[in-house]
Amino acid sequence: MPRIRPPKTDSADPVQRSALAHQPALLAAFTRLYGTLWSHGVLDLATKEMARLRNARVTDCRFCRSVRFAGARDEGLSEALVEEIRDGYEEGPLTDRQKVVLRYTDAFLKTPGDADPALREAMLAHFSSEEIVELTAAIALFMGFSKIAVSLGQVPESMPVTVMPTPDR
Numbered sequence: 001m002p003r004i005r006p007p008k009t010d011s012a013d014p015v016q017r018s019a020l021a022h023q024p025a026l027l028a029a030f031t032r033l034y035g036t037l038w039s040h041g042v043l044d045l046a047t048k049e050m051a052r053l054r055n056a057r058v059t060d061c062r063f064c065r066s067v068r069f070a071g072a073r074d075e076g077l078s079e080a081l082v083e084e085i086r087d088g089y090e091e092g093p094l095t096d097r098q099k100v101v102l103r104y105t106d107a108f109l110k111t112p113g114d115a116d117p118a119l120r121e122a123m124l125a126h127f128s129s130e131e132i133v134e135l136t137a138a139i140a141l142f143m144g145f146s147k148i149a150v151s152l153g154q155v156p157e158s159m160p161v162t163v164m165p166t167p168d169r
Contacts (some may be wrong), residue, residue, distance in 0.1 A: 049072030051101055051142065054085050063146075067161075072167075101135070108140075136157040
């Protein structure tokens with residue numbers, strides 16, 4: 001895949017400095033959609049952030065792995081918890097609800113039409129139908145845009161953890 005250089009900009013926002021900035025209208029539309037997803041839904045921010053970070057690990061998006069949204073941190077998603085969003089999370093200290101989110105994210109990313117009945121039951125035990133729809137749409141966006149970031153050119157391996165404002169908050 002070609003490495004598209006981001007345009008030169010003074011923006012402190014890493015998204016505005018990304019390759020997507022070559023298409024300002026597309027970036028603006030994405031930003032609106034992403035803001036709606038993050039700040040105008042029914043699902044808590046920490047849960048969405050866990051799914052986003054699991055996606056980042058599975059798709060190997062360095063940018064996504066390095067970004068944290070402030071709202072999820074405000075809701076208690078600490079770096080210690082973020083470290084548990086790794087392969088082998090099932091044996092770790094996460095709650096059952098957190099583990100089922102990661103299992104659902106993995107199923108969506110790897111075998112989307114083949115979620116086992118036990119996973120479906122676990123999701124319904126922890127989340128409302130509205131929350132599941134929102135989580136599913138979120139994972140789809142996370143996967144799609146992380147693949148764009150990976151395809152157009154990753155950030156350097158050494159990008160530090162960067163806390164950003166939650167979109168549209």
